Amino acid sequence: MNQTLFSSVSKKHCQILIVGAGPAGMSAAKAAAESGQKVIMIDDNPVPGGQIWRDGANVTLPPLAVKYRQHLAALSNVEILSGSKIIAPGGSQSVIYENMSGCGEIYYQSLIICSGAREILLPFPGWTLPGVIGAGGLQAMIKGGLQLQNQRIVIAGSGPLLLAVATSVNQAGGNIAGLFEQTSWRALFSFAFTLWHWPTKFYQALTSFNSAYRANSYVLEALGDKQIEAVRIQQGTTEKIIPCDRLACGFGLEPNTDLGQLLGCRLESRALAVDERQQSSVENIYAAGECSGIGGGELSLVEGAIAGYSATQQYQRAEELIKQRQKWQHFANKIIQTFPLRDELKTLARPDTLICRCEDVPFSMLEPHTNWRQAKLNSRCGMGACQGKICATAAYHLLGWQTPPPRIPLSPVRVQSLTNEEK
Ligand SMILES: Cc1cc2nc3c(=O)[nH]c(=O)nc-3n(C[C@H](O)[C@H](O)[C@H](O)COP(=O)(O)OP(=O)(O)OC[C@H]3O[C@@H](n4cnc5c(N)ncnc54)[C@H](O)[C@@H]3O)c2cc1C
Structure with a gap:
C-alpha cells in the first residue's frame, strides 16, 4: 500500500x-x-x-567512536547511507527512505532497528518560552558549534545526562547558574555505593561531578516575558528564583519505537520487546540499543553486536556476549531505580500551559x-x-493515557x- 503512496x-x-547509526547500529x-x-x-544524521x-x-x-567509523568505512x-531517513514501511520486507536526492526503497532479508531514543519533555508553566530547551537538545547544539560565553545556564531534570550536559556547557564557555536533580540524595548515595561494579562509570561520575549539583x-x-529570564526552583523545602539566559531540562528518554510498531513488533515497557538474541516479536526483525530499552551507550554497543551476529546466524559469537550484556543491563536497571520521576513533576502544568506546542493546545482542553x-x-x-512525539508522551506521564500507534510518514x-512523480 505504501509503495503507491511514496514515489x-x-x-x-x-x-x-x-x-x-548510533553505537547500537555501528x-x-x-x-x-x-x-x-x-x-x-x-x-538521518550527516x-x-x-x-x-x-x-x-x-x-x-572518543577514540572508540573514531575506530568504529573508520572500520565501517x-x-x-x-554501505552507509547518511542524511537519509526511513519514512515508512514499504511492501514485503522493504522500507521507504527519503534524502536530498529523493525517495527510495530498500529491500532486506533481515532488519535491525537501532533507532535510539528521544528526550521526554514535561510541560510546566513557561516551558515554551524561547531559551527553554531539552538538555540533550542543548548538548546537540553545543556539539554543532553553539557558543555560550557570558550566558547563565540552568540545567534541571533527572539522570546522568544532566552532568554530561553541564560538562558540555562549561566547555562552550557557559556559566552553570544551577544544576538540579529531582531525585533524592539518599537514592543518589545508594547508587554511588554500587558504582564500583562498573569502574568506567565510577570514573565518569567522579570526573563529571559539578559543584553546582543539587x-x-x-x-x-520558567519566568520571562518574551524570553526566559529566570527559573523558579523547588530545592528541598524552599523555593528559589534563579536568573538565567537558558534553561535546559532533561526528564529522561523515550525509546523510538515507531518503525518497529508499524512493522508489527510488540512493545514491552514502552520499548521494542526482544528475546535473548535481540530478535523482536517479528521473525526477521531485530532491535538493539535504546529503542529496545533505555540503557546507555555501553549496553547499546553490546546489544548491537548480539543483534548483528544473530541476524547473520553467527550464534556462537552472539552467545559469547550475553554476560557482557547482563553486566550493562544491571547498570541500566540501577539507573531506572535511582531516577524515577517524582509525582510533583506531573502536576506542574496549569490550565493555560500548552501541552501540544505544534497546535497550541492548552492543558485545559485535554482535561475533560x-x-x-x-x-x-x-x-x-x-x-x-x-x-504527538512530544505531547502524547507528555500526556502518558501527566495523565496516564496510552500513547496512540504511529502513522506514516514517520516524519x-x-x-x-508523496506524489509518485520522478524528478
Ligand atoms: C538528545 C540526546 C542526547 C544524549 N546525549 C548523551 C550523552 O551525552 N551521553 C550519554 O551517555 N548518553 C547520551 N544520550 C543517551 C544516548 O542516546 C545513548 O546512550 C546512546 O547514544 C544510545 O545509542 P543507540 O545506538 O541506541 O541510539 P542513538 O545514539 O540515539 O542512535 C540512533 C540513531 O538512529 C537514527 N534514527 C532514528 N530513527 C531513524 C529513521 N527513521 N531513519 C533514519 N535514522 C533514524 C537517529 O537519528 C540516531 O542517529 C543522549 C540521548 C539523547 C536523546
Missing part, C-alpha cells in the same frame, strides 16, 4: 538493513559484516555516531477527556508537525515524495 525512484537490496553493522553478507546502515557520538564543530570524538560489504530539586516554572484519541479529535493535540516528508 520510490531508487531501489536497493541487501541482506541486512540497519536503521540508525556495532550491529560491524558484527553483521563479519559474515560477508551485504549490509546497509541508514541514518555522519554516523547517533546521539552520544554526535559529530560537529565543537567535538573531539573500510568494509566493502557495508539533589531533591526540581523546576516549578479520558483518553488521547478523544482529546485529539476534540482539540487537534498531536496533529502538528511532531505528530515530515517532501510533497514530491
